[in-house]
């Protein structure tokens with residue numbers, strides 16, 4: 774499943790990427806029509822809170838309209854509408870640009886307890902599985918259980 778989030782759902786997009794989903798984003802201010810065109814051409818489901826997008830031609834094929842406010846509620850609604858698995862492939866994508874990460878040699882200036890490092894081949898950002906990732910993983914695990922009903 775490939776997704777696209779509009780600019781009102783940036784927080785949700787980051788968490789979906791953390792879970793391992795391929796989630797496209799467009800720069801702020803991108804025209805609605807352009808979002809729909811990208812979703813159609815790339816076979817993506819377009820998550821949005823903006824009902825007016827449904828008026829654009831062919832939008833109904835790709836738009837998934839979310840009615841909830843706040844990250845937690847939006848994550849729950851997305852789970853129910855699309856069957857999201859929050860532990861699909863955690864921390865395998867760059868949260869910034871959506872590219873799949875590659876295992877990298879551990880940089881010398883990393884904290885000593887970091888054993889494995891990952892690098893985004895596109896924007897050159899490094900990732901490692903430290904405390905921040907552990908906290909995020911706990912939240913993904915919680916969502917998977919809590920939203921299963």
Ligand SMILES: [Zn+2]
Pocket residue numbers: 867868869870871872893894895896897898
């Ligand atoms: Zn990147």
